[in-house]
Amino acid sequence: MPRPAFIAGAGITAATSPRKQTSSATELVQEAVWKALEHANASADSLDGLVIGNIDGFEGTVLGAKHLVRGLGLSPDLPVTVLNTGGTTGGNLMQVAARQVRAGDRERVLCIGGPTFYGAEDLQAAINTNSPMVVEQPLGMGAYHMGAFYPSAYQELYGTTVEDFAVSAVQDHAHAARNPLAHLRNELTIEDVVQSRPLSSPMTMAMVCPVSTSANALLITSEAGAVSTRPTPVLIRAMGTSSDPYLGGGKSDFAFMENLAILARRVYAQAGITDPRAQFDVVEVFSPYAPMQPMQLEALGFAAPGTGIELIRSGATRIDGEVPVNLSGGPLCTNAGVAGELAPCVYVALQLMGDAPPDIQVDGARLGLAHGTGGSFFQFENLAVLERHDRS
């Protein structure tokens, strides 16, 4: 077993639409970095590494993150690792930083999630350029068209209705209404979700995430690196990533998230998770499209196949439920690209530290699950089991 890595501080900015955002990407990222260092009570000169990401083409730049970090006023000697794994970049930032710490090479690595969906005039057109070239890119698919294949196959198998899928959108919005850092904070009814503009069947606009601007940052440390930090550290107990074939047509079954289920088995085995529903106190999954959430909860072992919507309807995933899910409102209510993908790790860490926004804080949360997914047809998955580590 390598030495353990911990989360020792987190910073997150408020979120807005691009239209209302008057800060530059550099200014937003700077704010998140200051907040994380202040939360951790760590000085900038105590850092010995930075991990930052971007998604080429989404920002009108290539390797924009590399240039962005130089402007932050941190040490010019800091080694910088730039990640570019599409929509999974955010979750991978935390995992790469944690591996650098576990390897013994670094003590305090700051990972930075920038606002990647910042400027594209038509984000779906930018996302289409990330579609498998030559054989699938010419077929008129942006991200939500790809995302629609899953609920469509699920409907075919289980007879699920649009009203059923709306349940998870209603819950995410109810949660976001309590989170002052969320972008969309309006409550919705089933009727609102069903009646909103059809985008790609069976999904309506209310089932699809907004384009948000926000930034966040996480401080990842060794045990020694967390001795003088302020919040109760969070142990990264287990983590992993997994990939499906690149082509959408390489999926074996759109009605079940097999790649995520395989990853969950692997990560749960590392962490000693045998009964996820009983063991986890708080969960954040990356479901930018509402119908993904019940399917992810099934793949993660919180519900049997075909019963994810029932689980949400039962109230078990609300703040007072057995296993609260996406109390932040999730990416359905705030999605800023790389920052949106790092957000599940940020919110779960804050929950376990006891430092989440008061109206979404789960009392006494000790064990949490943070998930991310992205890439063409969501071929990449990442997962981390996080645990509160009380100081002795």
Place this chain on the structure above:
Amino acid sequence: MNLPVSSNPVTQRVHWDLNYDIHLGATWGRFMAGLRQKQILANRCPDCGRTFVPPQPYCEACFVPTGEWVELGQEGTVEAFTVAWQSFRGGPQPPYAIAAVRLDGADTLLMHYVQGLDLSDPNAVREQLPAGSRVRAIWSPERLGQILDIAHFEKI
């Protein structure tokens, strides 16, 4: 300077307009040459025996080069689909249907358009392509060796 803050410009437009020539390689080159001849060519993994379309130079599961080529039939079954009511800049004119088609004899799915459906009622599209719907490839009259040489699929 006493300019009111509200008059500050907030954004500035940046534009990319770049063309790329993607090398198809031996495997996709052969697949595209087949499409010009109205043939849908697939290849097989010698270890697991799965049949790939579009073909792959190697098997992602077995980590071995693929070998045997086969010509598939031009019909298959729709496994999943979506109807796009909104497109994007440079995309097709909505509404349009995109499906994951299991061609007879293939182990992977081929993504493509399905035309000839009645898409007038957003609430009734599921009945247009019920489970097990059979479709057939319709060829473009002018074929250039590209995926759109199959113009679209149509229900049988």
